[in-house]
Amino acid sequence: MLPWFTDKQFPLYLAPMAGVTDVVFRTICKELGADVMITEFVATEGIMQQDERTRKYTEFTDEQRPVGVQLFGADGARMGEAAKKIIDWKQPDFIDINFGCPVNKVVSKNGGSSLLKDCGTLASVASGVAKAVGHIVPVTAKIRIGWDEKSINAPDVCHILQEEGMQAISIHGRTRSQGYRGEANWQVIGECAESVSVPVIGNGDIASGADVKKRREQTAVSGVMIGRAAMQNPWIFREAKQYLETGETPPPVPIQERWQLITRHCDMAVNSNRYGNERQSIMAMRSRLMAYCKGFPGAKPLRQRLCTVASLMEIEDLAAEHLQSLRAEE
Template sequence: MLPWFENDRFPLYLAPMAGVTDVIFRHLCKEQGADVMMTEFVSAEGILQRDDRTRHYVDFDDAQRPLGVQLFGSDGVRMGEAARKIIDWKQPDFIDINFGCPVNKVVSKNGGSSLLKDCPLLASVAREVAKAVPIPVTAKMRIGWDSSLVNAIEVARILEDCGMQAIAVHGRTRAQGYTGLADWDVIGQVADAVKIPVIGNGDISSGVDVEIRRAQTNVKGVMIGRAAMANPWVFKEAKHYLATGTHAPHASVEERFNFMRRHCKLAIERNAHMGELPTIRSMRNRLMNYTKSIPGGKWLRQRFSQIGSVMELEDIFAAYLVHQAEHGHDQATHAEESAVESSTEL
């Protein structure tokens, strides 16, 4: 068994998200209590053909361990070669195979969730990668291609037979994308059907959610994705709830700004070759996400949509405090604003 499941541990995974879970964001989420990390997914062919462009996707520091590098592709032998190349570079704790990505540019190349329609090819990919590397191999999948092909149990058994040591199951079909609700009944059925650990993924945004899914299914861990984009403190809050049965206070406005400031400064340091303005521009969506569910979030997002420097961040925070003092939202307004924000989550 993978060591992070031993002694009845119930690990919290940070889901791999393209363009989001880079080395800096993973580091920050680790500090907040995330137990297991994965890199953004990376093309096996990209590793083999243009490693100068793709190598940065597999970068990490030891503080982020246990960490896996996630690969996608449809040629198991080539993926095994790419995995060995990655191990020579960075020695991750495990390799993860992406059988879940719904994005057209991945599916059109017969990668990601497209393999759910071709179980023999899926088996070949899993088997060849597991055979090629000396470290554990895991997989991430969706419950099926669409409502007419929900084959998660069949796929999970195949993956177990092919040497996968854990499976993360996102409770949506490829056709759903990120709409609708995750089907935790199917996730639970998968957890009952295989002997290897199953990690449940989908609609986890609080410690209560984690506790409910742990109590209602045999999953051995949960994976948190989009909720962490707006609330990276969710890992700390979840662990507090699991340990005490009580809700931890939500991150204060000051904590959020300190987090934003640190994220921006780390990004500028890492991307020194780009310069501050392009780096902060690339941070705009992230900063706007961090304002979800706090009073005056709309006011902040308007300003973050044009931010260009850390100094501006400081000025915006100072202006925000004045704005809230002069136009503070009452509880009813805040509740209404939070409801709107919740309905428009990414």
């Protein structure tokens, strides 16, 4: 059993999201109560070629532990070698295998959710990684419930993954063909959790503490994974823990506190050198800023201006201006 799963613990995972869950955002979510982190996925071949850009995706701090590095690929032996290299560099708490990504550029390389259609290759990938590094760190996997509505096979896939040495399985409750549309199917997630002995982490449509409590009480999952809701509201981890403890929903985070976190996130992104200079970093942050400001009073004109920001000073000025306009309306 992985140490972060106990009778008293119901871990809240931050879902790995390409372009979102970088080392900076993981730091913020950890401070706000996320229990377990997984890096953005990294390509096996990028690791094998020791590509510097790929290695950046594996970065994490000790404060973020327990943290796993997520790999994708379709060659179990190569992925096992890549996992060894990652462990030599970074010593993560676990390796996670991506069998869930729906993005075309991953699927076209026979990675991510494409392997849900090819359970033989999926088994060989899981086995290859587990045999290579499973004696050093746990190996886990993330899947979707199937390729499409006609081929929902998550319970069968979970049995295969358990047999091949996976120590935990995260399940996004949508098919690959759904993308992020429609509702997550928690009935299938629940069936999977009941049918295997390893912990199952449920993922999909978790947007509040009440959602976490509902899934904990109504399914056999051992934890939940929160993705898109955290992009807009990283406080969800803190809110969920408070709700689980007290049954009370905390009041909404004040706009001023939200702006403080937004400007801090931008400052951390610039200082991380992940995206280049200040201008490049702020431009890379624009989509994140859009998510943060969703639902703000006066959001539409605000979002139009956020499309053009290119410096920390512009963001700080915009925050001050927005807060001042809200005070004037009181």
